[in-house]
Structure formats: structure tokens, C-alpha cells
Amino acid sequence: MTLEILTSDLLAPVHHGFFTRRGGASSGIFEGLNCGMGSSDQSEIVAINRQRVADAMEVDIAHLASVHQVHSADVHTATGPITGERPRTDAIVTNQPGLALSILTADCQPVLFSDPEAGVIGAAHAGWCGALDGILETTTEAMEALGASRANIRAVIGPCISQSAYEVGPEFLDNFLAEDPENSRFFANGEGDRMLFDLPAYGLHRLRRAGVGEAEWIRHCTYADADRFYSYRRTTHAKEADYGRLISCIRL
Template sequence: MMLEIVTSDALKGTRHGFFTRKGGASSGIYSGLNCGGGSGDQNDAVTLNRARVAAAMEVEPEGLVGVWQVHSPDVVIVDGPLNGEKPRADALVTNVHGVALSVLTADCEPVLFADSEAGVIGAAHAGWKGALDGVLEATVDAMVALGARRERIAAVIGPTISQMNYEVGPEFLERFLDEDPDYGRFFVGGQGDRVQFDLPGFGLHRLREAGVGHAEWVRHCTYEDPARYYSYRRSVHRKEPDYGRLISAIRL
């Protein structure tokens, strides 16, 4: 089966993609293109899946670089292959050709960035905590430090969980309201004291506040499309023991 890759015209001048689960070597609950080494999947299957992604990105397997994601606002500046090392961070930026920046997600936002004129790109993993703590702004700042200009940066949010499928409790809402009462607009009422959180809407807001020239969401929900996307929340609701990880990548 061929790989399925979601792209955006906003990231023109780069090779990039939000990869779905189609076309992979994994089986069972991981069936498809599981690229998460932290999952319980067979190592050989994950290695093969990542090699297929690297080939699609036209880099060597070691040129597909990522980080040990910890829901932080931390950004790594990449100047070449990381030689197996995975620093603890949640975003990467580079102005170097021949490496593909990648992040893994399974409901959180994968965000790809580019200032093609300056030759600077970025990739970020933004769950609710990372987005609230500033990982998107930190990625933009790191790109600017490499020569990008905010008004030229395009940022695209890939497949992520949509508001209709992201139910949270009152303590979650309070955390956002404590940060900024205006953040209440990213929540709508749910059952009882539960509310529904608009993660991609919040991500777009933070990107625009950071001054990027263009921000968009591809409008694919990971939760509601099990044939194409892994979803942590869906796996919990189905009482599955684990879940696969989607990969998103970008290179100059």
C-alpha cells in the first residue's frame, strides 16, 4: 500500500507531509505506519516504517530527526543528523539542507513551519500543555534567530483532535481561565460539568498572536477517522492497551 501524505500549499518551497497511518508495516492495534519507538510495537516494524518516511522525504534514515517529546516549550536547533541522540524537547528548527525535522502525535497538534525565502523551517509537537506553555511561540522565536521573518513564516497545523471529540473537566478549563479569561472562547458546554476544548483553534490563536504571516489547520480530526489516524483518546475509549504514533516531517 502506498503512503498517504497530507500537504499544504502554504508550505511551498519545502518537502513536507503529515503522514497518515496508511502504507506501514505494523499490525494489530498499530496496523499501518506507526513511527513511535516509544510504543509497544515491534522495533523492526517501527524501523521499517520510519525508513519509508525517510525515503518519501528523500533523506537517509538518520536524516529523519526528532526529539524525545515531553510536552515542553523547548526547541532544538538542528545543524545535522542527531546520530541517535534525542534531546528532551518538543520542537526543532533548522536552516540546513538534507535533514527532515519530524514530530510524533496521536491527537496533539503537529505543526510545520517554513520561511522558504530565508530557508528556515520548523516542526513542533503541541498538546494542550505545550501550546499553553508557549512551544509555538518558542519555535517562531528560534526560526527568527536563524534568519526567518515572522511575517513570512507559514505555520500549518496537521491532523489533530477536534473540539467535538475533546471533552475535558472543569479543572482543565480553570487552568486556561487562570492564564487568560479570554481563553474561555475555546470551550463550549458538554455533558454535566464537562466542556469541549478547541485545541486547533487555540493553536491558531497562539500562532497568530506570535505574528506569523499565515496560519491554518488542515481540518482533519484524528479521533473520528480510525482508518487514517491513530488517536490516544480513541484508544482509551476502546480500552486498547496502546496506540500508534503518526509522524509529520518537513525539509528544505
């Protein structure tokens, strides 16, 4: 099966892609393009999957840059291939042609950024914690440090969990109300004391509040479409032992 790569006109002509799970070498619960080096999938199979991604991005595997994601608001500025221990951050930015920035997700938001005029790109992993702590803003600031202009930055949120599938408790809501009481608009009533959180709408809000020129969500829910996407929450509900990780990439 060939790779399935979702793209956005907003980021064109910069080479980018939100890869689905289709077209990979993994099997079993990881069936498809599992690119999670931290998963319990066979490491040699994950390496094959990552090589397929590098080929699709037209870079050497050494130029497929990734970080050790920790749900933070920290950003790594890449001046060349990442060697040795990967930085413990949740976003990467660069102005170096030929370097593909990659982010792994399985319900969290993969966000790809580009200022085509300045020749600066970024990729961020934005779950609820990272988004609340400011990962989208710090990625924007790191791009500015490389010469990007907020007004020229285009940001696209890839496949992530949608509101209808994202049930949370009252403590979760309290975290967001403490940051801004108006964040209540990103929550809908669920059953009992449960609420439904709109992660991509919150991500778009933070991007626009940061002054990003254009931003959109490509409107694919990871939880709802098991044939195309991995989902941590769906795996948890199914009581499966582990889950695959989707990869999203961008390069100049």
C-alpha cells in the same frame, strides 16, 4: 498499500507531509505506519515504517531528525543529523538543507513551519500543555535566531483531535482561564460539568498572536477517522493496550 501523505499549499514548495497511518508495516492495534519508537510495537517494524518515511522525504534515515517529546516549550536547533540520545524537547528548527524534521502525534497538534525566503523550517509537537506553555512561540523565536522573519513564517497545523471529541473537566478550563480569561471562547458546553476544547483553534490563536504571517489547520480530526489516524483518546475509550504514533515531516 502506498503511503498517504497530506500536504498544504501554504507550505509549498518546501517538501513536507503529514503522514496518515496508511501504507505501513505494523499490524494489530498498530496497523499501518506506526512511527513511535516508544510504543510497544515491534522495534524492527517501526524501523521499517520510519525508513519508508525517510524514503518519501528523500533523505537518508540518519537525516530523519526527531526529539524525545516531553510536552514542554523547549526547542532544539539542529545543525546536522541528531546522533546519540535525542534532545528532550518538543520542537526542532534548522536552516540545513537535506535534514528532515519530524514530530510524532496521536491527537496533539503537529505543526510545520517554514520561512521560504530565509530558508528556515521548524516542526513542533503542540498538545494542550505545550501550547499553553508557549511551544509555538518558542519555535518561532528559534526560527528567528536562524534568520527567519515572523511576517514571512507560514505555519500549518496537521491532523489533531477536534473540539467535538475533546471532552475536558473544569480543572482543565481553569488552567486556560488563568492564562487569559478570553480563552473561554475555545470551550463549548458538554454534558454536566464537562467542556469541549477546540485545540486547533487555540493553536491558530497562539500562532497569530505570535505574529506568524500565515497559519491554517488542515481540518482532519484524528479521533473521528480511525482508518487514517491514530488517536490516544480513541484508544483509551476502547481500552486498548497501546496506540500508534503519526509522523509529520518537513525539509528544505
